[in-house]
Amino acid sequence: MTIAPDNARQGASHLYRAMRDFVESTDGTLPGKFEITKEGIVLDMVSPVRPHELTALHLRKRLEKVMPEEIVAHTGEPDVEMEPEGIMRRPDVMVIALADMEGDGAFDPLTLIAAIEIVSRSNPDNDWVTKMRDYPLIGIPVYAIFDPRTGTGAVLTDIHATPEGPRYATRKDFVYGEDVTIAEWTISTENLPRYKTVGTGDADEPSAS
Numbered sequence: 735m736t737i738a739p740d741n742a743r744q745g746a747s748h749l750y751r752a753m754r755d756f757v758e759s760t761d762g763t764l765p766g767k768f769e770i771t772k773e774g775i776v777l778d779m780v781s782p783v784r785p786h787e788l789t790a791l792h793l794r795k796r797l798e799k800v801m802p803e804e805i806v807a808h809t810g811e812p813d814v815e816m817e818p819e820g821i822m823r824r825p826d827v828m829v830i831a832l833a834d835m836e837g838d839g840a841f842d843p844l845t846l847i848a849a850i851e852i853v854s855r856s857n858p859d860n861d862w863v864t865k866m867r868d869y870p871l872i873g874i875p876v877y878a879i880f881d882p883r884t885g886t887g888a889v890l891t892d893i894h895a896t897p898e899g900p901r902y903a904t905r906k907d908f909v910y911g912e913d914v915t916i917a918e919w920t921i922s923t924e925n926l927p928r929y930k931t932v933g934t935g936d937a938d939e940p941s942a943s
Contacts, residue, residue: 769813769823771864785882785927789852790826793880796921797829804832805847814849815840816872823868825849829876829917843869848876848917855883855929866890870900877902878916882929885910 790809797807808828815822822840827850834845849869851861861879869877870893880887886909890902908914910923 769860771821771823771868785929786826786852786854788927789880789882790850792926793827793850793852793921797827797916797919800919800921801829806830806832806835807850808835813840814843814846814872814874816843819872821868821872823849823865823872826852843872843874846874848878849874850878850880850916853879853881853883858883866902867899870902873900876917878914880923880926882927885926885928887914887923889914889916 794807794809801807806829808830809826811824813822813824814828823843825846828841828846829848829850830841830846834841849865851865853861858881862881866877866879870890873893875891875893877890878887879890886907888905888907890905892903893900894903906915908923910926910928912923913920914923
């Protein structure tokens, strides 16, 4: 019989919709960025703000210099959502075709060429652990992580099946200053901002590596 599984799926869907309604109700009214993952609602305070946002700006500009005009490095809304999996994320930078941005509602994760995250000081495991699990699960083919805490990062590709679910098979680590390839495009990581060590001054100020 399938009554129990169907009820379980319906219950999970109702819970997800309730969480999504809450996240949408907080739009712009609370600090930080709310996302939904398998464990529930995640709040990323995205602090310090300036190095984080400056990194996203640099990456967007550098990528758009080498990508064709019909491909963009988008920052901001809307979210990326796959309701059957109960996941709603908002990558810091989304590499996506302009044509796939048309329409209403959240982006289909299967239309993303790549997702890029800049690790926050407040919740690094959100980027290094849970998104490393969630992004292959919802079919994003390339996931790039930039970590201003350490001046390092990684690009993950080649989704494959594992006993724990879809995972990235290939990981290429890099240090700031090296060139890095995201999908088909190679950019420099020179002079990306770093978080200052706590206690050395204003933590919101970027410092070039």
